[in-house]
Amino acid sequence: MPANSATLATLTARFGSLPTSEFRGQTRVVVARDQLLGVMRLLRDELRFDLLVDVTCVDYLTYRDAANRFGLAYLLASTDTNERLTIRVLLNEPNLTVPSMVGLWKGADWLEREVFDMFGIFFDGHPDLRRILMPEEFTAFPLRKDYPLQGRGERHNFPVLTRNEA
Amino acid sequence: MAIEVPENVVVTKLDELANWCRKNSLWPMPFATACCGIELMATGASRHDLARFGAEVFRFSPRQCDLMIVAGRVVMKMLPVLQRIWQQMHEPKWCISMGACASTGGVFDTYAVVQGIDRFIPVDMYIPGCPPRPEQLIQSIIDLQDKIQREGTVEGKEFETAARQETKRALVELPTYGRKSLVAH
Amino acid sequence: MSIAPSISERTQASEKDYLWTLNFGPQHPATHTTLRIVLKLDGERVVDAIPDIGYLHSGFEKIGEKLDYNQYVTVTDRMNYISPMANNVAWHHAVETLLGIELTPRCKYVRTIVAELARISDHLLCTGAMGLDTGAFTFFLYAFYQREVIYDIFEALCGARFTNSYTRVGGVMHDVTATTVEKIRRFVKTFPATLDDMERLLNRNRIFVDRTKDVGVLTKDDATNRSATGPIARASGVSRDLRKDEPYLAYADLDFQVCCATAGDCFARYYVRMAEMRESLRIVAQAVENIPAGPINVGVDERTTLPPKSQVYQTIEGTITHFELVMLNRGFTVPSEESYAAIEAPNGELGFYLVGDGSNIAYRARCRPPSFIHFALFPDLIRGHTLSDVVAVLGSLNIIAAELDR
Numbered sequence: 208m209p210a211n212s213a214t215l216a217t218l219t220a221r222f223g224s225l226p227t228s229e230f231r232g233q234t235r236v237v238v239a240r241d242q243l244l245g246v247m248r249l250l251r252d253e254l255r256f257d258l259l260v261d262v263t264c265v266d267y268l269t270y271r272d273a274a275n276r277f278g279l280a281y282l283l284a285s286t287d288t289n290e291r292l293t294i295r296v297l298l299n300e301p302n303l304t305v306p307s308m309v310g311l312w313k314g315a316d317w318l319e320r321e322v323f324d325m326f327g328i329f330f331d332g333h334p335d336l337r338r339i340l341m342p343e344e345f346t347a348f349p350l351r352k353d354y355p356l357q358g359r360g361e362r363h364n365f366p367v368l369t370r371n372e373a
Numbered sequence: 374m375a376i377e378v379p380e381n382v383v384v385t386k387l388d389e390l391a392n393w394c395r396k397n398s399l400w401p402m403p404f405a406t407a408c409c410g411i412e413l414m415a416t417g418a419s420r421h422d423l424a425r426f427g428a429e430v431f432r433f434s435p436r437q438c439d440l441m442i443v444a445g446r447v448v449m450k451m452l453p454v455l456q457r458i459w460q461q462m463h464e465p466k467w468c469i470s471m472g473a474c475a476s477t478g479g480v481f482d483t484y485a486v487v488q489g490i491d492r493f494i495p496v497d498m499y500i501p502g503c504p505p506r507p508e509q510l511i512q513s514i515i516d517l518q519d520k521i522q523r524e525g526t527v528e529g530k531e532f533e534t535a536a537r538q539e540t541k542r543a544l545v546e547l548p549t550y551g552r553k554s555l556v557a558h
Numbered sequence: 559m560s561i562a563p564s565i566s567e568r569t570q571a572s573e574k575d576y577l578w579t580l581n582f583g584p585q586h587p588a589t590h591t592t593l594r595i596v597l598k599l600d601g602e603r604v605v606d607a608i609p610d611i612g613y614l615h616s617g618f619e620k621i622g623e624k625l626d627y628n629q630y631v632t633v634t635d636r637m638n639y640i641s642p643m644a645n646n647v648a649w650h651h652a653v654e655t656l657l658g659i660e661l662t663p664r665c666k667y668v669r670t671i672v673a674e675l676a677r678i679s680d681h682l683l684c685t686g687a688m689g690l691d692t693g694a695f696t697f698f699l700y701a702f703y704q705r706e707v708i709y710d711i712f713e714a715l716c717g718a719r720f721t722n723s724y725t726r727v728g729g730v731m732h733d734v735t736a737t738t739v740e741k742i743r744r745f746v747k748t749f750p751a752t753l754d755d756m757e758r759l760l761n762r763n764r765i766f767v768d769r770t771k772d773v774g775v776l777t778k779d780d781a782t783n784r785s786a787t788g789p790i791a792r793a794s795g796v797s798r799d800l801r802k803d804e805p806y807l808a809y810a811d812l813d814f815q816v817c818c819a820t821a822g823d824c825f826a827r828y829y830v831r832m833a834e835m836r837e838s839l840r841i842v843a844q845a846v847e848n849i850p851a852g853p854i855n856v857g858v859d860e861r862t863t864l865p866p867k868s869q870v871y872q873t874i875e876g877t878i879t880h881f882e883l884v885m886l887n888r889g890f891t892v893p894s895e896e897s898y899a900a901i902e903a904p905n906g907e908l909g910f911y912l913v914g915d916g917s918n919i920a921y922r923a924r925c926r927p928p929s930f931i932h933f934a935l936f937p938d939l940i941r942g943h944t945l946s947d948v949v950a951v952l953g954s955l956n957i958i959a960a961e962l963d964r
Contacts, residue, residue, distance in 0.1 A: 230895050231655050257782045258798075261898075261926040265913050270921060271894070280911065282898055282926075286782055286796060289803045293898065314785025317934040325619075340612040340963055341485070342450045349484055349620060356620050358484025362449045363492060368456055370495045370532065404585065406592050406614055407960050408639035408721060411683075415709075418702040433587040448963075451592055451613040454584055480633060483617030504721060 211290060214254050221249055235293040243296055244306045247281070251311050256283040256292060259312035262319055264326045268352040275299050279328060281308070298328065307333040325350035384527055391527035395439070395465060396518040397427040402438035402462065404455060406445030409472035412504040413444045421507035426514050435461040440517070442510075443494075446474035448485045452493060459494050464532040465525070469498045469513055472505055479503060577605055582948065584613045590687060591959040593933065595948070602944045607937045611930075615963040622923025626889060627653045627727050630923065635721040637925065638961045640683045641676035642720050643712070644903045650725040651806060652910035655899035657892060659728050659862060663808075663850040668734055670808040671742065671845045672715070672724060673901070674838040678749075679708045680904035680956070681789075681831040681838075688828060688953035689760060692769050697759050704752050707745055714738045727890065728863035729855025739846060746843045753835060761829075770824035774939040774951035777822060785931045788906025790955060793830040794822035800902035807901075811848075814841050824954040862890045889918030898926075905929055905956055929961040 215227060218236065222245065226237040238246050250256040260282040267273035275297035283292045296305060307330035308315040319330045320339040327348040330336055338345065345361065347354050401423075405413050416423045417431060432438045435458045447455055459468070470490055473479035476499045478488035490496060497520065500513045524531060583594035592613035598606040621633055627650075634649040635642040647669050654661065661669075686701030709719040715738045716724045716731055724731050760766045776786065778795040791798060799816040801809040817833035819826035855863040861879050869876030882888045892914035900909025906928030913922040932955045939951050 230893075231658060231897050233897055235896070258787075259785050260900075260907065260909070261911065261924070263911050263924045263926075265896070265922045265924075270913075270915055280896070282909075282911070286798050291898075293896075312785065313780075313783050314931055314934070317930060318785075321930070338612075340615040342612070349617065354484070356483055356617070356624055362484060362487055365449070365452055365456070365487075365493050367493050368459060368495065408636055410591055411639055411720070415702065415706070418706070419699055420703070420706050433585070445591070446614065446616055448613065448615055450615065451584065454613070458585055480636070481616045481621070483620055486616050506719070 211288070214250075214290065214292065217254060218246065218249070222246060233291060233293060235295055237295045237297065240296055240298065240305060243294070246294065247308055247311055250283060250292070250294075254285075255287060256285045256290070258284040258286055259308065259314050259318075260284050260291075262308070262315055262322055264322045264328055264350075266326060266350065266352045277303065277326065277328065279305060279322070303327060304329040304331050306331050307336075309333055324348070327351070387527045388525065389522075392522045392525035395525060396521040399426075399428050399440045399467075399514065399518070399521075400430055400432055400438045401428050401440045401442050402433065402435055402458075403431050404441055404443045404445075404458065406443075406447060406451065407474065409444035409475070409504045412507055413442060413471065413510065416507035416510045421511060423511065423514070426511065426518070428514060435459075436463065438462060439465055440467050440469065442469045442471055443475045443490055444471040444504075446472075446479060446481055447487045447490050449487060450485075452487055452490075455490065456493060464529050466532070467497045467517060467521070468494060469500065469517065470496045471500045471510060471513075473501060473503045476501065576600065580945075583610075590952070590957055593957060593959050593962060595936070595952075597945070597948065599945060602946075604940050604943055604945065604948065607940050607948070609933055609936055611933065611959075612963055614959045616960075618964040619922075619924055622920050624919065626918045627892075627920065630920070631725060632721075632723040634925075635723055636960060637927070637964060638680070638903065638905060638908070638929070638958045639720065640958055641680035641904045642722055643672040643676035643724060644680070644901070645908065646723060646725040647673045647676075647807070648899075648901045648903055648908045649910055650727060651901050652897070652899040652912050653727055656895065656897045656912045656914050657727070657862065657890065659856060659860060661728065661807075662853050662856060664733075664852045664854050665729050665856075666808040667845050667849045668730060668854065669725065670812070671734075671842055671849075672712075673807070674841045674845070675708055675711060675742075675745075677838045677904040678835050678842075679705050681835045682708075684904075684953070684956040685756075685828055685831050688770075688824075688950070689766070691949045691953045692766060694760060694763070694766065697756055700752055700756050700759075704749060707748075711738060711741045711745060714741055726855070726863055728860060733854040734849065739849075742842065742846045746839060746846065749839055750836075753832070753839075757832060761832075767825060769946070769950050770828060770954070772821075773824045773943055773947045774954060775821070775823045776935060776939060778820075780938075781822070784935055786906070786935060787931075788902070788904070788928055789817075789830045789834060790827055790906065790932055790935075792816065792818045793826040795820045800900060800907060806899075808845060809841075812841050812844050814838075824950050827954040892916060892918060900926065903928065905958070905961070906932065925961075925964055927961045927964060929955075929957045929959075930964075933957050933962055 222242055228235050263280050265278045277298040279296045281294040319333055322328050323336055324338045324340050403413050470476045475490050478486050498513050498517045500509055502509055578599045580597045580599055582597055584592040594610040596608045597604055622630055631646050631649055634645040637645050682701040682705050686698040689697035712722055713719050716722050776794045781791045781794040781796050797818050802816055814837045817830050819830050861882055865876040865879050870880045894916050896913045898909055898911045900907045909926040911924040912920050915921040940948055
């Protein structure tokens with residue numbers, strides 16, 4: 208269900224007019240990085256968006272007419288009113304730091320770690336920001352558009368065991 | 374169990390007996406990572422019963438198994454684990470690479486998936502399929518049993534590792550005083 | 559590459575000398591395939607558990623940027639491989655939301671039936687594995703036998719036991735035939751007896767109840783705050799079920815109940831899954847009797863599904879649609895927009911966040927994996943319990959490693 212107008216009205220009253228759009232019944236609001244923590248706190252505490260569904264990122268490097276490189280998306284839902292809302296934050300290099308939402312929703316812990324692992328977005332205030340899916344010593348950020356699908360040879364960089372040796 | 378037999382003795386009947394024993398009691402070690410693991414479990418379940426072919430117990434300890442069935446994709450984070458488990462298994466040991474992902478990488482030609490475990494582990498039998506049906510796995514166990522019957526030896530000559538060869542040569546060529554082996558293991 | 563545990567500085571500081579570190583996984587019979595937990599034990603008590611995942615990370619999301627919307631459904635099968643039909647339905651639900659396609663009524667009912675059969679299959683394996691890990695082997699065999707019956711249904715429907723890749727954009731691969739409907743009816747008749755047998759084995763079994771009651775308790779507020787959804791959240795009292803709250807496919811027409819519990823322990827999660835199997839069977843029983851007649855895929859004018867061969871050879875619209883879809887530089891047009899759509903998968907809310915860029919290949923295909931989010935709950939559920947409870951809690955969370963790592 209799209210966010211109802213009361214929610215959007217409260218957001219606008221508190222934070223000024225934010226670019227809002229609707230597509231296929233989903234409401235998306237673009238928020239600036241410094242407003243993000245305030246907006247999220249408002250959404251969780253007063254507007255009762257208690258379920259953080261997902262935190263994800265999109266790399267717009269090869270997207271037509273893209274103004275910013277990274278778009279972070281927070282998908283929120285409310286368990287009482289069944290509303291859904293998508294908050295988007297647009298980021299550009301070199302400043303890829305965003306405040307962490309772990310203080311508000313504990314579920315953001317691993318979701319933010321995965322965004323860091325795959326895209327290299329840093330979350331300020333995250334208790335344990337390290338790689339979660341790739342090995343610790345992996346250096347690149349795989350889901351960025353400039354990293355090739357087949358990788359750069361890391362996957363075959365291992366010693367070979369033959370029948371003679373083991 | 375390997376018997377030390379002097380080199381001028383031919384033991385074909387003993388070979389056949391040893392091969393028959395080994396092939397009919399292949400205890401698999403299921404290295405199940407992904408979807409093929411479910412078909413492996415289904416092969417061990419009651420409908421397609423793998424225990425009929427001697428693979429009675431799926432021991433999860435590498436020290437107690439002789440057949441490693443790698444079922445599912447192996448990613449680069451998992452490969453050192455796979456190698457370590459292979460090294461922990463005792464000879465005689467065989468490896469079945471089950472499914473397209475273990476054999477060649479399958480649908481996942483990506484930065485993280487190893488394109489075939491035979492790049493890093495010696496493999497005896499490959500099973501194509503995504504996932505292979507339980508009947509295919511049973512057929513591959515039967516084929517492996519034929520291979521063991523044809524090519525096995527009682528003293529495990531086919532598993533002669535370089536380390537054991539060095540020990541033998543060292544014991545024959547040079548006297549050793551109070552030392553078990555010249556080769557540091 | 560070392561396989562030593564990577565422990566952050568925070569936990570290293572609190573390490574005491576007498577605590578013992580035990581590595582659980584990634585190769586272990588009770589970890590459902592490849593996940594790894596580093597346990598810090600004080601004798602038998604678990605003081606801390608540090609999960610270490612990524613042992614099955616295959617780059618699913620990057621593949622989504624290479625394969626088109628119909629090819630990627632083969633890859634979604636391999637995510638939650640216990641209930642692949644649910645993943646297929648979720649993927650195409652997301653794609654059809656992005657494209658704005660409305661399915662035919664017949665397709666909605668067929669997809670509902672296969673999604674519910676996948677739910678039964680998933681819950682059978684989850685409870686079966688939970689039983690197996692706590693020592694109930696017969697229960698596991700009963701569950702696996704019924705899963706083989708469901709595999710037979712899927713095989714009659716589309717040729718593959720699992721990893722079906724059954725759905726397509728705007729429809730499904732093949733229509734249901736009378737044989738499949740007959741098999742489903744027979745399953746609906748015989749399954750309740752097995753479910754009764756299974757319940758009689760474990761529901762009041764002293765050993766099972768002692769091992770699972772009050773173990774791994776998840777409170778209601780914690781469940782929502784940590785983004786838990788599905789049976790795990792419902793077992794803690796959160797009555798959110800996307801089939802009722804945001805009805806999709808044919809669920810609005812069918813009569814079923816949402817199963818919840820309040821205890822939030824392992825036994826509650828097991829019990830919610832057993833109850834959900836009964837409700838799913840009710841849904842299948844109603845849906846299979848009321849499949850609407852009519853075409854299964856959307857019409858040729860939508861230019862999204864391959865038309866049947868009779869139309870390709872006899873009508874000009876069919877021929878044009880076939881060529882448009884199959885030629886390399888054609889395919890269906892997709893708006894340059896982003897959207898998210900989720901279904902109630904057996905494990906929780908499974909959704910895909912899709913970014914379209916005009917071509918028939920997704921620009922970004924993000925999977926919202928319930929197993930990943932639920933595994934993050936694990937350290938807090940297990941703290942203070944014993945080593946033998948690790949297995950029970952892990953089994954009750956239904957962590958599928960392929961969905962965890964993608």
